[in-house]
Every structure is written in C-alpha cells, then in structure tokens.
Amino acid sequence: MAEALKMDEARKRYEFKKTLEKLESQEGDGTELITLYIPPDKQIYDVTGQLKDEYGQCANIKSKQTRTNVQSAISSILSRLKYYKKSPEHGMAVFCGTIKLYGDRTDLQCTIIEPPEPLNLYMYRCSSKFELDPLKQMLEEKSIYGLIVLDRREAYWGFLRGNRIEPIGGATSTVPGKQRKGGQSAARFGRLREIAINEFYTKVGERASAIFLAEKDFFERFKGVLIGGPSPTKEEFEAGGYLNHEIQKRIIGLFDVAYTNEDGLPELVDAAKDALSGMEVIKEKAIMDRFLKELVKDNGLAAYGEESIRKNLELGAVDILLLSSNLRKSRLKIKCQSCDYVDKRTVSIETGKTTKDIELGNCPKCTAPLVLEEETDIVDELTKFADQSSAKVELISDDFEEGSILFSAFGGIAAILRYRTGY
Numbered sequence: 441m442a443e444a445l446k447m448d449e450a451r452k453r454y455e456f457k458k459t460l461e462k463l464e465s466q467e468g469d470g471t472e473l474i475t476l477y478i479p480p481d482k483q484i485y486d487v488t489g490q491l492k493d494e495y496g497q498c499a500n501i502k503s504k505q506t507r508t509n510v511q512s513a514i515s516s517i518l519s520r521l522k523y524y525k526k527s528p529e530h531g532m533a534v535f536c537g538t539i540k541l542y543g544d545r546t547d548l549q550c551t552i553i554e555p556p557e558p559l560n561l562y563m564y565r566c567s568s569k570f571e572l573d574p575l576k577q578m579l580e581e582k583s584i585y586g587l588i589v590l591d592r593r594e595a596y597w598g599f600l601r602g603n604r605i606e607p608i609g610g611a612t613s614t615v616p617g618k619q620r621k622g623g624q625s626a627a628r629f630g631r632l633r634e635i636a637i638n639e640f641y642t643k644v645g646e647r648a649s650a651i652f653l654a655e656k657d658f659f660e661r662f663k664g665v666l667i668g669g670p671s672p673t674k675e676e677f678e679a680g681g682y683l684n685h686e687i688q689k690r691i692i693g694l695f696d697v698a699y700t701n702e703d704g705l706p707e708l709v710d711a712a713k714d715a716l717s718g719m720e721v722i723k724e725k726a727i728m729d730r731f732l733k734e735l736v737k738d739n740g741l742a743a744y745g746e747e748s749i750r751k752n753l754e755l756g757a758v759d760i761l762l763l764s765s766n767l768r769k770s771r772l773k774i775k776c777q778s779c780d781y782v783d784k785r786t787v788s789i790e791t792g793k794t795t796k797d798i799e800l801g802n803c804p805k806c807t808a809p810l811v812l813e814e815e816t817d818i819v820d821e822l823t824k825f826a827d828q829s830s831a832k833v834e835l836i837s838d839d840f841e842e843g844s845i846l847f848s849a850f851g852g853i854a855a856i857l858r859y860r861t862g863y
Contacts, residue, residue, distance in 0.1 A: 450765075450835040451819070451823070451835070452556060453556070453579075453765075454765055454819060454835055456553075456555075456556060456575075456578075456579070457579060457765070458768070459551065459553060460572055460575055460576060460579070461768075463535055463551060463570050463572060464569075464570070464572055466539045466540075466549070466569075466570065467539070467540050467568060467569060468509070468537045468538055468539060468540060468568050468569075469505070469506070469509075469538070469540065469568070470503065470506045470568060471506065471510075471566040471567050471568060472506055472509040472510055472513065472537050472538050472566070472568070473513075473535070473536075473537035473538075473539075473566065473567055473568060473569060473570055474510070474513045474514065474517065474534070474535070474536050474537055474564070474565070474566055475533075475534075475535055475563060475564075475565045475566075475567070475570050475571040475572075476491075476517060476533070476534040476535075476536075476563065476564055476565075477531070477532075477533050477534075477559050477561055477562060477563040477574060478527050478531050478532050478533070478534070478559070478562065479527065479531045479558070479559045479560060479561060479562055480527050480528065480529060480530060480531040480558055480559070481527070482527055482531070482562055483526070483527075484521055484524050484525065484526060484527060487521065488518060488521055490564065491514050491517060491518055491521075491564075492518070494514060494564065495511055495514045495515070498510050498511050498514070509537065509538040509548075510537075510566060512538065512548055513536040513537045513538070513548065513550075514536075516536050516548060516550045517534055517536050517550065520534070520550060520552060528554045529554075529558075530554060530555050530556065530557060530558045530559065531554075531555065531558060531559035532552055532553065532554050532555075532559075533552070533553045533555060533559065533574075533575060534550070534551070534552050534553075535550070535551045535552075535553075535570045536548075536549070536550040536551070537549070537570075553575065555575055555578055556578055557578045559574065561574060580601075581601040581602030581603075581604070581661075582660075582661055583602070583661060583663050584599050584600065584601050584602075584655065584661050584662055584663065585599065585600040585662075585663055585664055585665065585666060585692070585716070586598075586599060586600075586648065586651075586652045586662065586664070586665035586666070586687065586690075587599065587600055587605070587665070587666050587668075587705050587708055587709070588644070588648050588665060588666070588667045588668070588677075589667075589668040589669055589697055589699065589700045589701075589704035589705060589707075589708055590644055590667075590668075590669045590673060590674065590677060590700050591669050591670050591673045591700045592613060592615045592637055592640065592673055593612065593613055593615065593700070594610060594611065594612045594613065594700050594701060595610055595611050595613075595640075595644040595648075595700060596609070596610035596700060596701050596702050596704060596705065597609065597610065597644075597647070597648040597651060598702075598705050599655075600666075600709055600716075600721065601839075602721060602837075602839065603721040603724060603837040603839035603840055603843065604721075604837075604839030604840065605705050605706055605709060605839075605840065607702045607705055608651055609647070609651070610701065610702070611640070611643055611644055611647060613636065613637075613640035614636055614640070615633060615636040615637050615640055637676075638680075641676070641677055641680055641682045642682055644677070644682065645677070645680075645682030645683045645684075646682075648683065648687075649683050649684035649687050652665065652684075652687050653684060653686065653687070658686075662690065663690070664690040664691065664692040665683070665687055665690055665691050665692065666692055666693060666695060666708055666709075666712045666715070666716075667691060667693075667694050667695070668694070668695045668696070668697035668700075668704060668707065668708035668711060668712075669694075669696075669697060669700055669704075670696065670697075670698075670700075671696070674694045674695075675694060678691060678694060692712070692715050693712060693715050695708055695711035695712050696711060697711055706840070706841065709721065709722075710725070713725075713726075721839070721840060724834070724836050724837065724840070724842075724843060725840060725842055727760065727762065727834055727836070727856075728762070728836060728842035728843060728845070728846060729842065730856060731762060731846075731854060731856055732842065732845075734856060734857075739860055741759070741856055741857040741858070741859070741860065742854070742855070742856060742857065743758075743854065743855045743857055743861075743863065744850040744851070744853065744854035744855070745850070745851060745853065745854075746786060746851065746853050747863075748863045749761070749822070749853050749854070749855050750822075750825075751861070751863040752855060752857060752861055752863055753822070753825045753826060753828075753829065753831070753855075755861055755863075756829040756831075756858075757857050757858055757859055757861050758826060758829065758831040758855045758856075758857060758858070759831060759832065759855070759856050759857055759858045760831065760832045760833075760834060760855060760856040761822060761823075761826045761831050761832065761833045761834070761855050762834050762836055762846060762853070762854040762855060762856070763819055763822060763823075763833065763834070763835055763836065763852065763853060764835075764836055764837075764838060764843070764846050764847040764852030764853070765835045765836065765837045765838070766837075766838050766847045766852060767818060767819055767847075767852045767853070768788060768789050769786055769787065769788050769789060769817075769818040770786070770787055770789055770815050770816065770817060770818060771784065771785075771786050771815070771816045771817075771818050771821045772784065772785050772786070772787060772812055772814070772815055773812075773813045773814035773815075774800055774810045774811065774812055774813065775810070775811060775813045776803035776805065776806060776808050776809075776810055776811075777803075777808050777809055777810075777811055778803065778806050778808035779803060779805050779806045779808065781803045781804070781805045781806070781810075782813075783810070786818060800812060818853075819835070822853070831855075
C-alpha cells in the first residue's frame with residue numbers, strides 16, 4: 441500500500457509538471473489568454489458573477505479579434521464552471537484562451553487544474569502568457585538542507601533541495617602551512633597560524649549562515665545542515681560555534697569527505713545517506729547505484745532501451761522499472777483509413793507541441809493516409825504494463841548525476857531484472 445501511494449504521488453507530480461510545461465510554452469496574441477485562480481473558500485457564483493461583468497467590459501476592447509477571443513474564452517470558462525457547485529478541496533486554476541499554433545493557425549483551449557496544495561489567492565488576469573508562478577512554487581522542494589565541506593585550505597557550501605544538489609559558493613584561506621619560515625619562534629608561528637585558522641572559520645561560518653538564513657521560509661523549510669571534511673577540521677568548526685545560532689542548533693552530523701571544493705558536496709550527501717535515509721534523493725541514488733552495478737557485471741540483471749524493456753516486461757522478468765521523470769514521449773496506435781494496416785510507434789513530444797503536429801505518413805500497404813487512433817503517455821503505458829507482472833516502478837529525477845545518466849545515456853527507460861533473458 442505504501443509503495444502504491446508513493447508511486448501515485450510521484451505520478452501526480454509528473455503529470456502536474458508536464459501540464460505546467462505545456463501551459464508555459466503556449467502564447468496568445470495581445471492580452472487574450474485568461475488565468476483564473478479560485479481558492480477553496482471562494483464561492484463559484486461569485487466567480488461567475490465577475491466573469492459575466494468582465495464579458496460586458498470586453499465591449500471596450502478596440503481590437504475586434506482580441507475582443508472576440510477574450511469573450512470566447514470567458515464563455516468557455518463559464519460553461520465549465522456550471523459543473524462545479526463549489527470549489528474543489530485545494531481550489532482550482534483555469535487557463536483558457538486562443539493559442540497560437542504553427543503558421544497562422546490558432547485554437548481555443550481550456551485547461552483546468554486542481555493543484556496538489558491549497559491555493560491561497562484569487563486571481564483573474566488577461567495576458568499574452570498564462571500566469572503560472574503560484575503553481576510552479578508548489579513544485580519547489582519543501583524540505584532543504586544546508587551543505588558545508590571544509591578543511592583549513594578551502595571551503596564550499598550549498599543546498600540539498602529534494603533530489604537536487606545546488607552549489608552556491610566557496611572560500612579559500614590564507615592559513616600558512618605547518619612548516620614555519622626562518623626567523624620565527626615555534627610559539628609565535630603557532631599563534632599566527634591559529635589566528636588565521638580562526639579567521640577563516642569565522643568567514644566560512646558568516647558567509648554560509650547568511651546564505652542559509654536568506655532562504656525563503658527558512659524556519660519551515662530548512663531542516664538542518666551537514667558538515668563534511670577531514671578530521672579534526674570539521675570537529676573544530678562545529679565546536680567553535682562559527683555558524684549563526686539558528687544554523688548551529690540544526691547541525692545533523694559531521695562526515696568524512698575527501699574533497700572540500702564543489703565536488704565535495706555530492707560526496708557529503710553520499711556520506712550522510714544514513715542520516716538522510718528518509719529522503720527521496722537517497723532512495724533514488726541507491727536504486728540507480730544498484731542498476732549501474734548490475735550493468736557492469738558479466739551476467740548482471742540490468743536492461744535498458746525501450747525495445748529491450750518491453751520484451752522483458754512481456755516475459756515478466758522486470759523487478760524494478762526505472763523511468764526518468766524527464767520522459768516526454770507518447771505511444772501511438774496508428775491505422776490506415778483504407779485497409780487493415782495497424783502500427784504502433786513511440787514519438788517524442790517537443791515542448792509546446794502535440795501529436796497533431798506529427799506527420800504520420802502513408803500506409804505501406806495501400807499508400808492511403810495513416811490516422812491516429814489512440815495516444816498514451818509512455819509513462820502511463822509502461823507503468824500499466826509493469827503492474828501486470830507486479831514489477832515495481834520508480835520515477836527517477838535528473839536532479840543528481842545518476843538520474844541524469846538514466847535520461848541521457850539510457851533514454852530514460854531501464855530496469856533491474858528478476859532473472860536474465862536474451863534481451
């Protein structure tokens with residue numbers, strides 16, 4: 441049940457993100473696109489009343505085309521709101537207007553979204569683009585962690601946002617080496633070195649604290665800080681209280697890392713995997729690490745590529761199906777208008793385009809035009825296929841190195857197998 445719930449949430453997030461990408465790519469002429477945000481406590485009859493007023497105000501629009509398109513959009517929204525007695529649990533967002541397609545073509549489109557979190561604002565806006573910022577904010581990771589790696593020579597800091605490591609900046613020190621120059625007593629050299637170390641730690645603490653504290657909704661979202669480096673540097677830094685007191689009390693742990701530049705941040709996250717065991721990034725990295733280890737074995741249980749995965753799914757050989765959250769493909773069922781020819785093919789959908797923009801060609805049997813009979817998102821299709829053999833499905837983001845490799849090197853479709861097959 442827990443696995444199914446997790447997958448359901450991941451799928452909802454995938455669909456939500458994909459819809460926002462499509463809306464962001466759409467554009468209208470002038471101020472013809474309507475964005476309407478309705479919070480959960482807003483009465484629908486109040487909204488329809490305002491829309492009817494806006495329809496009347498459209499008479500003042502000078503451009504006949506703009507006036508007609510805005511009125512058409514308002515009419516389309518009103519016709520859809522008739523089916524709602526009250527606003528949904530989290531409210532609703534409506535995006536409607538005449539969208540520019542390729543060439544001189546346009547199309548009146550209306551999209552209604554019930555967001556994953558409650559909307560806290562009411563908005564009616566006409567523009568050439570849809571207003572998406574309130575919904576995009578819902579895609580932001582709600583829990584973030586601060587990352588600091590340092591030794592006595594250099595330091596670097598950044599954030600762990602869900603699955604994404606975000607490097608921010610670093611500093612280098614002027615701490616002298618352990619070998620003193622001639623003319624200085626050992627005691628004096630030691631004191632100067634300690635002063636330089638303290639100044640460097642102070643600088644790192646102040647700069648990192650300022651970055652962490654400046655994070656939006658710090659007290660709600662900032663869950664803690666991880667500190668990495670060699671011993672005794674990281675222990676000295678923690679014991680010295682160089683971070684702001686709000687950051688200092690959120691230190692989760694100290695971890696050994698070899699690198700103290702930008703490369704040390706992912707190493708720190710790996711080293712802290714036990715402390716972060718509940719985070720999605722650790723779970724996804726563990727799954728991808730397992731896949732990559734199987735891949736290099738002589739008889740490893742790894743497969744990749746759409747054709748190979750489909751055959752392994754048919755055989756029931758897939759244990760875990762790995763799908764990149766960046767997949768934007770559709771599975772098409774195409775048939776001939778004149779004969780019994782049927783074909784299935786997978787196509788990539790560019791941002792802002794649909795399968796209507798794809799040239800299907802002619803029938804290889806009778807040369808009649810081919811037509812689209814059915815279209816399915818490839819994530820939906822492969823997930824249903826996997827469910828038939830009780831295979832687990834993992835949607836892997838590309839916000840970390842291994843996740844990026846799944847998309848760029850393996851086409852975003854891979855699997856860990858239950859047993860070896862010939863595919």
